Amino acid sequence: MQRKVFSAEFKAKVAMEALAGRKTVNEIAGVHEVHPNQVTTWKREAQEGLKALFECKRGRRRPDEGQEVEALYGQIGRLQVQLEWLKKKSGLNPPG
Template sequence: MSRQKRNNHSPELKAKVALEAVRGLKTANEIGQESGVHPVQVSQWKKALLEDSSTLFDKKRGPKPKAEYQTDEKLYSEIGRLKMELDWLRKSPESTCRVAS
């Protein structure tokens, strides 16, 4: 007995099928047959779309603001690393590149 591989559907297909189901122009069986998805899955995607649609417009658009402490911390660590390299270059007698003080 061979097992069937589980299908992984793209988010685009899920959204398309769920929107078609919400429109109500076709039955779940018709939509499922056209898209190659089981009618129960069509109903589940429709339910998920209707439940999550209220949060769709809650958030502001645009890039998410970065936490200031993370960017500061990253910059300070970069400054520290560069200072260490500069000190090493100043003290290194083999260095062909001389750094002005």
């Protein structure tokens, strides 16, 4: 027997019904012809996805973003020093 493949839209619809709490998991599973465990799994995944949606707000930085910014500023500094050295060696920037 081949496994059924459900679309993301279908999973979301079933998960939203389960989250609403108007029907039991068994009732939802019966209506949509899926196993109750599957409904529970989709409901849990939806809850976790909702948490992740609200954890990353605009204006907040990622945990690793500070290190990335620091590394980029370091690279800018090295490039500026290198540019000044190249200008001095090429004679484009007369001492003054």
